[in-house]
Amino acid sequence: MTWSHTDNDWPTHGLSFGADYNPEQWDKEVWKEDVRLMKQAGVNLVSLGIFSWGLVEVADGEFDWDWMDEIVGLLADSGIAIDLATPTAAPPGWLLAAHPEIYPVDHDMQPHWPGARLGWCPSSPVFRAYALRIARALAERYGHRDHVVMWHVSNELGGGNGRCYCDTSAAAFRRWLQGEYETLDALNEAWGTAFWGHTYRDFAHIIPPRGNDSKNPSLVLDFDRFSSDELLAHYLAEREVLKSVTPELPVTTNFMVGAEPDVVDYPRWAPHMDIVANDHYTRSSDPLPEQDVAFSGDRMRAMTTQRRPWLLMEHSTSAVNWQPRNRAKAPGELIRNSLSHVGHGSDGVLFFQWRASRAGAEQFHSAMVPHAGEDTQLYRDVCTLGRHLRRLAPVMGSRTSQARVGILFDDEAGWAMTKGVKPNNHLAYGRLVRDWHHAFWRLNESIEVLPPWSDFTGYEVLVVPGLFLTDDDTATRVSAFAEAGGTVVVSFLSGIVDEHDRVRLGGYPGAFRDLLGAWCEEFRPLQEGETFTLDNGWSGAEWTELVRAGDAEVIARYSGGHLSGRPAITSRSLEGGGRAVYVSAGLDSDALLALTRSLVRPTGVANVPSGVEVLVRRNDEETFTFFVNHAGDDAVVTARGREMLTDEPVGGALHIPAGEVRVVRSGAVS
Template structure:
């Protein structure tokens, strides 16, 4: 039995003694005769943490109420006997066939009223009390059995919560949505005011009239849709809390779940989720549907560190090579596994884990890469794994070090939901595209970044970048205003500050909440058609978006030189208190954006990382008594970076310049901290 006191909730933070190399393991897919070979190879590769029972529900509970732990017992004991820690899944991610057969009301329903059936995974409604009761019964059985097992180092709630079932529109979800709304607004009159239901005769007189934003024949109410996103994120977070509470009755081991801070997952507001985690963990896979996947990876890693409050975090899943779910599943080039893994490590990860250990022989993910490929150990992937392991084991004192940027970038899930709603000025502009554009500009300028939620403290930063923050609360905007008034610098881009938390336009001209701070008024937006490019009078070019903008107290830095708004300010600079606020009223070309960001950052006193650029990452992790410089060269040319110290990958002392070959990774334990 567990040493935890029944009925109590115990919180324990995850603090590894050394960098973790880990993986998912699905032994239920393999004959037990293979398990010993697997564990021996794990030891050879230096694997120290293995996630098991992630999708084990049908194996552990083959029929309702009948539990069989024999296989899981054997695997957990085998890993422990070989000195490998266990990241133990609760097994609830994918219900077994018996559950939906007995309880079809647990299945999720889409906006068009169609049901999603078993045969894949995550086929459950987050609001279903029946699903929750059966899932928590499983969690209780697993936690009772393994709550004090010495192998268990981490508890893994479900898996990628909301990856496929974040939004459910069934009648059970509708009732839960109404309860959530009653808690939020108290009265139907308050709901009507918040949602602006005077428009299109949508006024409600009773809670029973309110439905989720199911498919409509015209544009839906945008605030209802926004609130449904909020509700859905809260509903899944409530489910996480329920599992975690059961676990903590039986165990003092840290509890978490794997976030999906990626370009294709926007339905969970992880700023609200992060405080509930004993360690923030993330899953990330290179997305080759994007123009620059490595930049999106770096943004995701910086965002995950932001969710962790600047503290170390765990990369719960990534891939050794290709995935299986993109239109073209691109295999990683030689050396790319090391580069992508170390991009996460450089940005604060204290553990690098992969999906999965052994590539599946059957199932939907059989062509997803793994640590042990179908071709076995005589492979590029296996050799690169051994090299990665060697370098990780040479860096034990990286654990606990942090990244300390001088520049912050504000990122908001709520603004993402609202800005990309139907009926916006142009579908050619989307929120995350603009966030990525400014992040890429900062990276090209060699500037490390902390990603923060709206309203978080800006103390200690020199510059805050606020891209496309369409929705912002008064208190959140006031944080930026005070920061500038007290001597900070801010760079705000177009379509920011436009609406409040109810998606209600702030009257008087855009950029609404930031109008006085920036010293500008936008009378009307003028989106550009696809492919149209306009010159600015400073030599830059712009696309996608222009504005009929006039200055009040700001000075114009660049004007539009072409088009119907020629002569109109496009980039402005305003003194506010003892600080400076910049505004960009268009979508600048990448070189112009990087040049502007670098100029603004230098004026703010933020120091770019020497040698860094669009294809060269230079990131420092440090503590009081040690400092490590990570250099990741994604380019086809060798680069030089000024640094002195001991380089871990090659084992050589370096300085005053470090040579990094094309596609190479170097980690320098800097002089003075050896």
Template sequence: MPTNWPVAGLGFGGDYNPEQWSPEVWDEDVRLMTEAGVNLVTLGVFSWGALEVADGVFEWTRQDRIIDLLHRNGISVDLATPTASPPLWLQAAHPEILPVNADMTQRHPGARDGWCANSATFRRYALRMTKALAERYAAHPAVVLWHVSNEIGGGNGRCYCDQSLAAFREWLRERYGSLDDLNRAWGTAFWGLYITGWDHVPAPRGNETHNPALMLDYDRFCSDSLLEHFRAERDVIREFTPTTPITTNFMVGPHQDVVDYPRWAEYVDIVANDHYTIPFDPLPAQDIAFSADRVRGMTPGRGPWLLMEHSVSAHAWHPVNRAKAPRELIRDSLGHIARGADGALFFQWRASLRGAEQFLQGIVPHAGPDSKIGREVRELGAVLGRLAEVRGSTVAQARVALLFDDEAGWAFSRGLKPHRGLDYGDEPRAWHRALWDRNVLVDVLPPEADLGTYDLVIVPTLFLVHDDSASRLAAVTRRGGVVVVTWMSGIVDHENAVRAGGHPAAFRELVGVRSEEFFPLPPGERGRLDSGAAFHSWSELMDVTDAEVIARYAEAPLTGRPAVTRRAAGSGAAYYVSCALAPESLDALVGKVLDDVDIEPSGGGAGLDVVRREKDGTTWVFALNHGAGERRLTVKGVELVTGETVDHELVIPGCEVRVVRERGA
């Protein structure tokens, strides 16, 4: 697997779509890129219709000119296969490639992602396009990275067409081997839905109440189908360019998606992510931190990764799309760099005047380069140039891990549940926020990750767990670590079958409690514990079997019953939190847990995000001030953004970022 990084310093640039513009604009684009310090652009993501103008008829002149122009000006290319957006002539000739929704309505032509991952016809055309592209450009010196498709699964993740159903049945046959095993795993005795032939296996179509095991397996199948397509395109490229790294852009955030990204990560040469903050999110900086911490957690060796896309300012996909405040663009980009990215790229280079995303701002916005965005982009390019020495370093080892799993999220979110208004990502992000507020670094990991170096492991709403999860967490406590398990964890096994005997089932022995019943709260209702803590959304009727009670419910219907517990286990401890604590109450509990493992904050305090990257004995301290007021940090070294020498105390102005190459006392 190629491991060479595509550019000499930190990657800076973004998606470039010159087919939207006349050739005279291209020269201006390249001049502006050079002025801004751009060294890497993603080219060709949506260019299939411009390259293959009719079935088997290729037109390369425009792309040849653009790649040569970029190369002459020292700008490298991340060349994308354009298969995310099949051309209209292909959709007209083969409408069977279009995805089908769960209600069996077929998607119409005219939007991107108009393809089904299980369509043999689409696969044939997509691989032909990929081969033609690779044959032509594999040896071009400008192409330093290959980029398969775009945000795979983002708009077509689940297709319910007959082709997909046939492929699903074959996937199940390989997974289970026999109908007896499938019937057992799915519990088809309920409602008498025995499957007596592979051609009777349904897909979770329509609005019916489906078997949760069926829905979970369909989600797994869809992720595997998309991965198979990615690997097919990747393998075609690899035939022509065995040493150039190949990637695709993930979409990793605090919410599970159609794609099981941690299990995809081993198939890409460089892990790349797209991340867009949500307008009016009260803590966009923490959203960035969660996403970056999760991407880092799925990167081999916690090594560098690439921020393939984020926004310079307003984007276009929400009911209200807020522009970024002054300095937010720079702070957001460096927030990803601080947490392990070795590049910050945007979508897109020049804001479109036409098309669906015409109001998504670009590096060159509608107002032109003489604008807030233009000035801050040029400043960011200069800063990234001064931070080039950071490339190849890794984020300092975290002592805290937080487990997050796409499969658990699918099982949590789909089907009938005691509370159907909950989002799987909410509780993981709440715990991450409490640690982020205290400047405690967290690695967000899949459950199967190696936990051997972590002193504290948080297990928030990990609804689905495999049988070995409890023993792996028990190993953390045996060596003196602390594990925190929250409500709705360990409830079902890998087949989405409820674990009998009381909750949290898989972790019952580890935490020393047994919950009998769930008592979810309706929206807006709050409860109180005898510690003064407040909670919302969830509570449980629980007995202690071998644990100390930290807090009890103070109100009916659970008055006096245990709510938060701690069990001494090995030389460590295991907590159980049976309710969804309000932010201030969760913060107090996190403080107690951190004291248990003697973890100190990194020195920033709330509003000042401090993260360290390391390489070959050198440490770089990133200090991001998310507040309006000036902040101070004790550190010595050379500050790379301004060039000043820091002898003791670093001053970070409001809304600014400083990066210090640290020296010893």
């Protein structure tokens, strides 16, 4: 089989299907069985070598390539492509023993002792030198093999070493601060160091936010930014080495994009990826795992250029092993989750991992081949999914459509909101954003979850939920969107502080006060168990405010209690036809649904049965419509074209069995 690359750097072997493959855990007879089962399931891509450093470089500068040569050759002979990893997620024992100074150190100055993943300080020049040496050795040995089609730098960078507080990191942090602020006067002003008398007279006096005591939130925020930049610098250093040897191969690393602030600032990393890739795992305690899949996908597609495809690098076939109670996926859930990711823009479905491990920290993590082996429902579902993906091959390269709703999500805003003391310390930033996403998702609206520096062109509604930290540029562009005719919805706890985490004066939400025409005198967070009711019948909990309407129209007022009769939701009309809505209250899910329904025009999918999610991808000639039935009952929708999984024509009514997916291929839509 010959492998090539499209003009968007993507290997042209169809929708990717496979997993992390760790043959080093098994003897060579199992390798032969693996290849047989992979071909039977339709696997066409595996991520190889992620944790193999110590098995390839067995001592400092001493390499044993024999086993890797053999497995690379076996996969080539079997027509299975390789996403080859630099193994820098797992520094070998000889390196850790010789250079304990590379250990990451926690905020109490305790080293992370060897035994887990990513056991290295991102600022360590010693580790960087060894990491680049193994990356170059791999590139020179395997990078020109036809079936090595892409590079996978390390693994889940930051997932174990996201913050290092060692002296090497402290020195790097000080250099970073000097680059950001240039002078101590600028830093002291930005951080408000006069509070508690912490004014700095020398950059050498600044240390990372060590210990558990309350710290200056501006210092903590900048350390979070620095930590993201340090890990990105490491990725870029490995990328540069790989590109110097194999400039034609795409390079990526796997993100961990979810519904809470990420360990690093992935949207700022995304432009440095040839293929934007993500690891996504649902949580057993999540009452709506299907919406979590959608939220992650809606964030990922917003990180790509012009809604190009992205890649699901990891998810689970069934239970994971790292949650308090690890729920096995229900029948059909493996396939439904996988195809939902494809509908949201992924050009592949990969898992962790291919074969369930017998030993080690993740021995009870599900895999494509479970401990019970081939004769299992799970492996049969894997094979069914493989057949589905082969039938969906024409979807590859198609793009998701322009969304009507944009929801702003910013890691820096999340870091600022979740670090330090706040008026309500039980509010989770990700939950605020996801609640708004859930409301539009229930309406089957097309949504993108955007970083705030995005281009807002093409959206009809822009939601700003809990954007605690808002810089002047974001505030200006949000206002311009409304003035140009768009609808902006700003929730409580948005626009409260500037980019340095300093409170904006003059009334909340300071960054959006002029746009909204309404402002808050005082936060009135509710106590546990307290609720409120509005005069239109809506209700909620957690948060209220003492609001003055100014020149905005009052949409709903509080009914009863200390705020009775005071504004809760306002709307201000703008000359250009746009409007700005302020939601100062913590509305419950039904109230949010009612509000969002009033914000968007009805679409052609408005009458789809409850529980059926509709996703659309297009190329220049065709449209691919995914109908994902999350409900426990069969559903019928109206569609025309050809159903791709069953290869049956659809002339009106399309039947979707409970828990299943159907994909209709039709001619281009103007």
